[in-house]
Amino acid sequence: MTEIFGVPIQALFGQLMLGLVNGSFYAMLSLGLAVIFGLLGVVNFAHGAMYMLGAYVAWLGYDGIDLTHVQVGSTVLNLGIKLQFNFWVALIVGPLVVGLIGVVVERLLLKRLYKLDPLYGLLLTFGLSLIAQGVFLQYYGSSGQSYDTPEALSGATNLGFMILPNYRGFVVAASLVVCFGTWFLIERTRLGSLLRAGTENPALVQAFGVNVPLMVTLTYAGGAALAGLAGVLAAPVIQVTPLMGSNLIIVVFAVVVIGGMGSIVGSIVTGLVLGLVEGLTRVFYPEASNVVVFFIMAIVLMIRPAGLFGKEK
Amino acid sequence: MSWLGQGVDRAGRIAWIVALALLVVAPFLGVYPIFIAQALCFAIFAMAFNLLLGYTGLLSFGHAAFFGGAAYITAWLLQQQHLTPELALLGGVLAAAAAGLVIGAIAIRRQGIYFAMVTLALAYMLSFFFLEAPFTGGENGLQGIERGKLFGLCSLEGDLALYFFVLAIFVGVFLLVLRIVHSPYGQVLKAIRENEPRAISLGYNVDRYKLLAFVLSASIAGLGGALKVLVLHLATLQDVRWEQSGEVILMTLLGGLGTFAGPVVGAFVVVGLQNYLSDRAGAWTTVIIGAIFVLCVVAFRKGFVGELLAWQKRRANKS
Numbered sequence: 320m321t322e323i324f325g326v327p328i329q330a331l332f333g334q335l336m337l338g339l340v341n342g343s344f345y346a347m348l349s350l351g352l353a354v355i356f357g358l359l360g361v362v363n364f365a366h367g368a369m370y371m372l373g374a375y376v377a378w379l380g381y382d383g384i385d386l387t388h389v390q391v392g393s394t395v396l397n398l399g400i401k402l403q404f405n406f407w408v409a410l411i412v413g414p415l416v417v418g419l420i421g422v423v424v425e426r427l428l429l430k431r432l433y434k435l436d437p438l439y440g441l442l443l444t445f446g447l448s449l450i451a452q453g454v455f456l457q458y459y460g461s462s463g464q465s466y467d468t469p470e471a472l473s474g475a476t477n478l479g480f481m482i483l484p485n486y487r488g489f490v491v492a493a494s495l496v497v498c499f500g501t502w503f504l505i506e507r508t509r510l511g512s513l514l515r516a517g518t519e520n521p522a523l524v525q526a527f528g529v530n531v532p533l534m535v536t537l538t539y540a541g542g543a544a545l546a547g548l549a550g551v552l553a554a555p556v557i558q559v560t561p562l563m564g565s566n567l568i569i570v571v572f573a574v575v576v577i578g579g580m581g582s583i584v585g586s587i588v589t590g591l592v593l594g595l596v597e598g599l600t601r602v603f604y605p606e607a608s609n610v611v612v613f614f615i616m617a618i619v620l621m622i623r624p625a626g627l628f629g630k631e632k
Numbered sequence: 633m634s635w636l637g638q639g640v641d642r643a644g645r646i647a648w649i650v651a652l653a654l655l656v657v658a659p660f661l662g663v664y665p666i667f668i669a670q671a672l673c674f675a676i677f678a679m680a681f682n683l684l685l686g687y688t689g690l691l692s693f694g695h696a697a698f699f700g701g702a703a704y705i706t707a708w709l710l711q712q713q714h715l716t717p718e719l720a721l722l723g724g725v726l727a728a729a730a731a732g733l734v735i736g737a738i739a740i741r742r743q744g745i746y747f748a749m750v751t752l753a754l755a756y757m758l759s760f761f762f763l764e765a766p767f768t769g770g771e772n773g774l775q776g777i778e779r780g781k782l783f784g785l786c787s788l789e790g791d792l793a794l795y796f797f798v799l800a801i802f803v804g805v806f807l808l809v810l811r812i813v814h815s816p817y818g819q820v821l822k823a824i825r826e827n828e829p830r831a832i833s834l835g836y837n838v839d840r841y842k843l844l845a846f847v848l849s850a851s852i853a854g855l856g857g858a859l860k861v862l863v864l865h866l867a868t869l870q871d872v873r874w875e876q877s878g879e880v881i882l883m884t885l886l887g888g889l890g891t892f893a894g895p896v897v898g899a900f901v902v903v904g905l906q907n908y909l910s911d912r913a914g915a916w917t918t919v920i921i922g923a924i925f926v927l928c929v930v931a932f933r934k935g936f937v938g939e940l941l942a943w944q945k946r947r948a949n950k951s
Contacts, residue, residue: 438748442925445925452922453917453922610757624742
């Protein structure tokens with residue numbers, strides 16, 4: 320077997336692939352954070368909770384959501400249906416559900432904070448993620464639930480230099496497609512140009528007859544849906560737990576600080592690269608793999624405080 | 633002590649004296665002293681946090697690292713190095729100050745929302761250290777810590793002795809923070825909070841002021857955490873986690889951001905609420921705390937003390 324720096328090449332590529340999978344999630348989440356921050360000026364702490372929600376929608380759908388015995392207090396409602404859906408349906412349902420929650424959150428709560436210091440948005444969404452986390456802990460406990468890999472993507476392909484589990488390949492490809500789609504939507508379409516104009520000067524865009532409040536709501540919902548989609552994609556590769564989002568969101572915050580929130584491409588590239596770096600660390604110095612992102616963040620702050628892709632103010 | 637009077641009106645001073653008298657007699661009125669002592673530790677923590685957010689305008693989302701980190705160091709010094717409590721406390725505070733210096737120096741390179749994210753990330757990194765380090769007992773933390781004898785003379789094992797020790801330190805911290813806030817240094821901090829570019833153009837080395845505020849705040853937060861070890865006989869992972877950082881924000885916000893009494897009131901409310909809920913609500917406690925957070929941000933941003941002050945002002949304007 321071939322070795323590089325004393326590490327079997329199979330293991331090296333295996334970890335790199337795993338890093339790329341994690342990096343895909345970082346990219347999708349930091350992309351959503353960046354888009355929301357750009358237009359709303361809110362750092363969405365609840366992004367982690369939304370990712371968790373997406374994963375739970377998938378898991379619950381697989382198990383079947385029995386709506387014939389909905390217990391509300393002491394009364395039992397019979398809605399007469401049992402919802403059950405597979406992974407492919409979850410890919411649609413997950414983002415939809417999370418996006419709808421996003422609409423409610425924005426219309427009901429975030430809307431009241433736009434004139435205030437952005438710190439309040441962070442605090443509000445922090446409170447929301449505590450609520451979501453607590454509810455799921457209460458009902459499903461802290462132990463992890465596993466979700467079977469969809470049939471069509473089970474198994475692995477031998478690429479010669481490594482054996483690639485099909486599902487991991489799919490996750491990376493899917494997230495690249497989604498990231499590219501989002502970039503295209505924002506940078507190359509009319510809707511995107513309105514969005515970017517709204518980021519610069521919302522009052523002026525509104526004066527041109529654009530419904531800015533609606534755009535803001537949809538942007539938040541879109542970012543939330545991206546997080547939900549990442550959650551559905553993550554369900555088969557990780558343990559689904561109520562805490563999966565809160566642990567990830569802190570890493571994603573570090574990713575965002577490293578990349579700078581100003582640029583779409585920046586968020587995507589930084590996310591993927593940091594995933595790879597984490598994978599490499601897991602091969603050569605596993606003890607540091609949990610914290611390497613934070614080390615890089617500290618170094619970047621020392622050398623280039625605005626972040627790699629950020630603009631100095 | 634003329635500075636005691638600055639910015640504190642007569643009603644305020646009377647309120648403080650009544651509160652202090654209540655705290656002194658509370659254990660004799662049947663209130664469980666350990667409960668108040670614990671609340672006082674959190675009150676110290678929240679005052680430290682308020683010094684940073686309320687008076688300097690810096691939102692640290694990682695203050696639990698100093699609170700819980702100092703707790704671990706103090707517990708380790710007491711249990712494994714057999715130091716006397718005052719030295720163990722000092723060790724904990726120094727450790728928190730050192731951590732504050734490093735984290736602060738990195739974090740003040742960014743402003744506003746980024747500052748919050750950077751402190752959150754660095755504190756999270758530190759919590760990994762306390763999970764993995766050989767001397768911290770992993771998931772269990774350090775338990776069964778003996779309080780020992782103050783200066784090797786006076787045993788703190790009795791709950792009453794401990795309570796008055798904690799109360800004395802609380803009063804000391806209170807006066808210290810009051811002094812800091814009303815000193816010329818404190819005025820510069822407020823100037824930075826209100827308008828940082830102007831403070832720079834006036835020739836202040838803003839970064840040095842901010843860093844010193846951060847280190848002071850981290851040290852005082854550490855003192856709160858270190859004291860809590862003596863009160864509860866343990867240091868746990870929970871105290872370094874980000875949820876704890878969130879909780880101190882809630883205490884400060886609920887009590888009244890940037891008001892002097894707010895954090896103390898908020899700490900008592902939150903600790904009391906948690907004690908009340910812990911046997912009754914289980915995991916719902918997190919949900920309720922989260923809901924209070926949301927309500928507070930949406931509709932109650934001034935907090936208890938802030939609302940009270942605003943009400944007082946309205947009344948004064950009417951007459």
